[in-house]
Amino acid sequence: MTPPTTAATRRTYGQACPVAHALDLVGERWTLLVVRDLMFGPVRFTDLRTSLPGLAPNLLSDRLRRLVAHGLVEQVELPPPAARTVYALTPRGRELAPVVHALARFGVAEWDDPDGDPPPRHLLRGALLALTAPERLGAATWSAVVELPDGAVGLAVGAREAADDPLGRLRLSDPHPADAPPADLHVRTTLGALVDLSRGRLTPAAARAADRLATSGSERALDQFARLFGWPRPA
Amino acid sequence: MTPPTTAATRRTYGQACPVAHALDLVGERWTLLVVRDLMFGPVRFTDLRTSLPGLAPNLLSDRLRRLVAHGLVEQVELPPPAARTVYALTPRGRELAPVVHALARFGVAEWDDPDGDPPPRHLLRGALLALTAPERLGAATWSAVVELPDGAVGLAVGAREAADDPLGRLRLSDPHPADAPPADLHVRTTLGALVDLSRGRLTPAAARAADRLATSGSERALDQFARLFGWPRPA
DNA sequence: CCGCATCCGTTTCGATACTG
DNA sequence: CAGTATCGAAACGGATGCGG
Secondary structure (H helix, E strand, C coil): CCCCCCCCCCCCCCCCCHHHHHHHHHCCCCHHHHHHHHCCCCECHHHHHHHCCCCCHHHHHHHHHHHHHCCCEEEEECCCCCCCEEEEECHHHHCCHHHHHHHHHHHHCCCCCCCCCCCCHHHHHHHHHHCCCHHHCCCCCEEEEEEECCEEEEEEECCCCCCCCCCCCEEEECCCCCCCCCCCEEEEECHHHHHHHHCCCCCHHHHHHCCCEEEEECHHHHHHHHHHCCCCCCC | CCCCCCCCCCCCCCCCCHHHHHHHHHCCCCHHHHHHHHCCCCECHHHHHHHCCCCCHHHHHHHHHHHHHCCCEEEEECCCCCCCEEEEECHHHHCCHHHHHHHHHHHHCCCCCCCCCCCCHHHHHHHHHHCCCHHHCCCCCEEEEEEECCEEEEEEECCCCCCCCCCCCEEEECCCCCCCCCCCEEEEECHHHHHHHHCCCCCHHHHHHCCCEEEEECHHHHHHHHHHCCCCCCC
């Protein structure tokens, strides 16, 4: 009596609802983590394997195939001198940036002890991004270098949205390019301090006193930085 | 030879990443749709069953239990005169609003023929919300009634965030309360027209000419409404 | 009727092995 | 390096049942 299940039965919510439709595309296990790892630029199959331990290769294969089929990801063939094919987000795929960012901001609220349990290097930019609230960006343009124990990340705020960047005016680079123009601001701190600051559990003054924060450079840029990361105002 | 898998292995990503952690909490199948249906207020178990056809009761049970365990949902016992228990988002659970909203905005971009395949009534507010871009809200406060073929939805923009509302300054009510103060603006249209307008595939003038849009009331409120829903400017 | 718990066939996942 | 093939273990989906 089993209805023949025409093999077309890929599990779908099939509701006339935008949320349900979005989850039909990216709601499966691992899919949004794959998108996360494509968010900062093209990567190879193997890069994804190492950045997503626990994801079996057949599943990664399946997820990528499905993302490609839905037009969110494309396979790009590189010129022969080097590694063959990379996966990259399409413009439509980049529209998932707000989804990933919203998840990151939600998840970061319960992130305890980021210093004791630091993310692998390739997640550094994402961790920083999760602490920012881009809607609080002022009109100014500025740049900064954030020096964390694991390395330095560059941060630049442009005047307008960069078309090729999923993140709008914000641009993160890891590692910070050595030949970049000098940044307006240098911040030396730890992820844990940034988390505590953004939650208002720590004031900049207290962080400095505890040697968890040191800054140098433009005062104005620091002001913007503090706003972007939600630091408590000195009042 | 099966490794004993200490039974503690509930599938978790276990990555030191805010996105992965968020998905550990709400990444399972159905979970975010349950949250979506709690977003506009408390509902009963049975309400969820009817608003989520295809979700088996044991799974709904499981999802709710898990959400409660994580502090995102709470079970509220109602006074005896009526239906017993309802499920409601906790303040922490309401912080998922940006996630659901981001998914809705992503999903709505591929929503074709909303008039031919209209969402069930309880999703009307969500469908409207998916078409808005709250970051484009001006400072003004105003209210409107949107009359769709399936019913009228009230929309009110407050001066400040309402603490008990996940949506910030935006407040949607369905059905539009008959005893509410008169709205600044009346909009009679269809979901399909709103979608086309927000995608810039239709101008307000063309929509009026085709009898897909009729408005009355405050010009200023209409201006705000058009901005909020991303209508193309007459220019 | 409401709020689930139980049972069971089907689908998906996860680990490992293997191939161009 | 970039995947495919295989197979046991979970998770899911549907039906049914049962106490309050």
